[in-house]
Amino acid sequence: MIAENMKQMVANSSAIRAMFEEGNRLAGIYGKENVYDFSLGNPNVPAPEAVKAAAFSVLEEEEPTVLHGYTTNSGYPEVRERIACHLNAQFGTAFTKENIIMTVGAAGGLNVILKSLLNPGEEVLTFAPYFAEYRAYVNNYGGILTEVSPDTETFQPKLEEFEAKLSPRTKAVLINTPNNPTGVVYSESVIKRLAEILERKQKEFSTTIYLISDEPYRELVYGGTQVPYLTKYYANTIVGYSYSKSLSLPGERIGYLVIPDEVKDSRELIMAAAVATRILGFVNAPTLQQKIVARCVEERTDISYYERNRNTLYDGLTKLGFSCVKPEGAFYLFVKSPVPDEKVFCETAKQYRILMVPGSAFGCGGYVRLAYCVSYETICNALPQFEKLAKEYLTAV
């Protein structure tokens, strides 16, 4: 009796659940510490101490009916003002609280903006590999997700194919940098060319094409890598942000959308996003967390921990002969499978108690994603297992 369009998704979900249960099964047999689970993007670095301190202060200081009460659908004005000021100081932008809409994480924000924008049959373009849920988010509102194929040399966007795939039906382009699953940061020159193409195509088609930038990993970058702030490169840019990774609060569901004044029909779109927040059932972003993040805009999680993990895992795997672009951000390695069907590779890896996600889940078969937001010990102990796995594959190849 469930909805037809949910049946396939429930079947896929069973596959994910099966993997999860396989992890539990292995942990039951060998002990949790002997299972090398790289399948989940759940931060293992705790939230900064300042988050806890902010929670205590807010609970002590704020009047409960205000602290836990409904806010406007867009969130507390003072929280949005604080975030706008912080962005302006960082990026030289000129946002006000009107440009900020607090959301139930980045996933909530993406649903809100897609609901606000999409008419049935309109297209959203994205670059493979991409976060697996994008397709479902777009389909929720009758939209069609079109992929630009991956450049497996660099995992930067393929701009010629992109230009060719833009059409009068393209309502939005959805990008994610630093990227899940590759960890790649799109370079400024790529962003400039992307913006130039979009400007040109908007004129050619006499349409508006929104660029939606999904940025949960903005602060997770290594070695001083700069992540261009996209509203400065292309006027019709909307930013979706989340504190899930920067403050290690993924379960709390707190983030925001930025809809700049420069965006076409900005005022109407801001109102639509507020309405969408309400009618999709979010109503408002969780209020205590709104107040907490406003007090922690300068804080971030300990990135050096992820950086050490990245270095150790990347060095270890490449020494063993595995091939992978060194990520500049996020907490993922996207490793080339030694056999074309990476699902086979994932299955074999399980025999060594290593859990990874097949790249086909991200629109890029032949690769596997390893989330290195795990303990350093897990990485050190996993490497000898990867060595056995490498022997099985890489000597034979």
Next chain:
Amino acid sequence: MIAENMKQMVANSSAIRAMFEEGNRLAGIYGKENVYDFSLGNPNVPAPEAVKAAAFSVLEEEEPTVLHGYTTNSGYPEVRERIACHLNAQFGTAFTKENIIMTVGAAGGLNVILKSLLNPGEEVLTFAPYFAEYRAYVNNYGGILTEVSPDTETFQPKLEEFEAKLSPRTKAVLINTPNNPTGVVYSESVIKRLAEILERKQKEFSTTIYLISDEPYRELVYGGTQVPYLTKYYANTIVGYSYSKSLSLPGERIGYLVIPDEVKDSRELIMAAAVATRILGFVNAPTLQQKIVARCVEERTDISYYERNRNTLYDGLTKLGFSCVKPEGAFYLFVKSPVPDEKVFCETAKQYRILMVPGSAFGCGGYVRLAYCVSYETICNALPQFEKLAKEYLTAV
């Protein structure tokens, strides 16, 4: 450039915003304490002290990467287990954690279950007057909301009309008791007849008709009124619950769905609801709040406060000649407008600095909703203003 189906909703939203701004304008001129704003269902009784204590304990005791980390889409198993046990103790049910899905409030839960159930064109029946957002929730998934007209004598469901409107396309029936906007609690005899009709029609059509019970006001009842627990009367019942009112936490967005084993295709539906939670962008209910409510299942807000408000406002208005069913629950009075077009009445009331919501927003013109979740002083000070309003209308009628 916004989505076509959002344009009307943005226009309606502007009307609500205009009312909100009118309130602010009046407060600016006359002072906030001299504006009698009965328009918002935002609890004014603070969360119980136990909520704050639970928040402190949880923050002190729980490991941050677990406390703030992703949970399964359905929520922490131990939280769901605690809620299942609490329901079983209260209602003699036999739920396990598998039957409980934590949601982003009741609004989030309703969206999740409608996404899980509805195919485009399928119908959802509801009884007028009803919460204004139901239509949008159903439309989000291509469904059609069909109203059963109000029985303005009792505001109990009109069951003959209901039976006549059930059809092979009816996928679900959505009810809300204690009711927003009337405060009426559907009686046990009505529930039994409703269940009997549904059983009969399921057989006649060879379909499954789900009964979705939206219960944010379950605990807000006066004078020992009993609210039947619907899973005991009809097998295909799904309950949507929220802590927004029972613990005065509306901004925190925390509630749950109950999908009992007895429900047709229960296992598939539970999985679909978990998937819907993910792909609609909720991902999981806010984690800190999950932990807090699990420690507060026995707690509730101070209902005596609302009860005094109810009595004073009801007695005051009826003495002035206004007509209204005495509510047994929730924190609303649904008052008959002295003129057929209640919007005119609302406009006149503004001249006396009284803000109310027209009943047509709830599918029941000719009435106005007063939310009495305000300070007692507001009610006492508003009554002389209502007296002036009554003189203008009731003597002339």
